[in-house]
Amino acid sequence: MYLYNFVRGLLKIYFFQNLDVNKFIEAPINKFNMELLEGIYTRRSIRKYKDEKLSDHQIHSLLKAGMQAPSAMNCQPWHFIVIREKNKLQEIMNIHPYAQMLKDADVAILVLGDTKLEHGQGYWVVDCGAATQNILLAAHGMGLGAVWIGIQPREARKEAFKELFNLPPHIMPFALVSVGFPAEEKPAVDRFAPGKVHYEEWKEK
Numbered sequence: 001m002y003l004y005n006f007v008r009g010l011l012k013i014y015f016f017q018n019l020d021v022n023k024f025i026e027a028p029i030n031k032f033n034m035e036l037l038e039g040i041y042t043r044r045s046i047r048k049y050k051d052e053k054l055s056d057h058q059i060h061s062l063l064k065a066g067m068q069a070p071s072a073m074n075c076q077p078w079h080f081i082v083i084r085e086k087n088k089l090q091e092i093m094n095i096h097p098y099a100q101m102l103k104d105a106d107v108a109i110l111v112l113g114d115t116k117l118e119h120g121q122g123y124w125v126v127d128c129g130a131a132t133q134n135i136l137l138a139a140h141g142m143g144l145g146a147v148w149i150g151i152q153p154r155e156a157r158k159e160a161f162k163e164l165f166n167l168p169p170h171i172m173p174f175a176l177v178s179v180g181f182p183a184e185e186k187p188a189v190d191r192f193a194p195g196k197v198h199y200e201e202w203k204e205k
């Protein structure tokens, strides 16, 4: 019995020293959570940009963030068109009344849904929403400024984008993300609304 307790004590000391849970698990996870939440809480729509170019690596990171989004049954029913040509950006401004920030943007990413890849009818919309938000958050996290320019669900806008980008019938324009180096700063806004939180069942407040 004495020997058993002695060996157990040694093992405890060994594991305590070598498996420092705080060091290897809790601390890093908490740290990353903090940074992610800070990004979510401070993201704003940025519509003014400096005359500075994104690197290919930055654009790749934005696209990768978009493709990391969750999607129904992991169908990933999305495509992305990277637009940098000034003429094309101008053509978009001609068909979209709320896309005038593109005059200074270095890049716009057109998020497209693929109805042949989606899990079921209409899922491409939800999945593309998650991808678009990922791109916005990634841009913010990388020190860039971005804004969501709406296309879905407006039929006339969808048709105009389909024509402008020569899209086949199963490829649906969802949203455009305008990106550049920020030339404006916006304060974080706390939108937490207790009245919109309900517990266990719907309760009028």
Ligand SMILES: Cc1cc2nc3c(=O)[nH]c(=O)nc-3n(C[C@H](O)[C@H](O)[C@H](O)COP(=O)(O)O)c2cc1C
Pocket: 043, 044, 045, 046, 047, 098, 099, 147, 148, 149, 150, 151
């Ligand atoms: C579906 C959708 C469509 C939007 N369309 C446009 C748009 O066409 N042009 C624009 O400047 N901002 C657009 N926005 C950005 C919103 O105006 C913005 O997110 C909202 O005012 C909140 O501000 P914040 O992003 O700074 O927190 C859109 C956002 C969403 C989610």
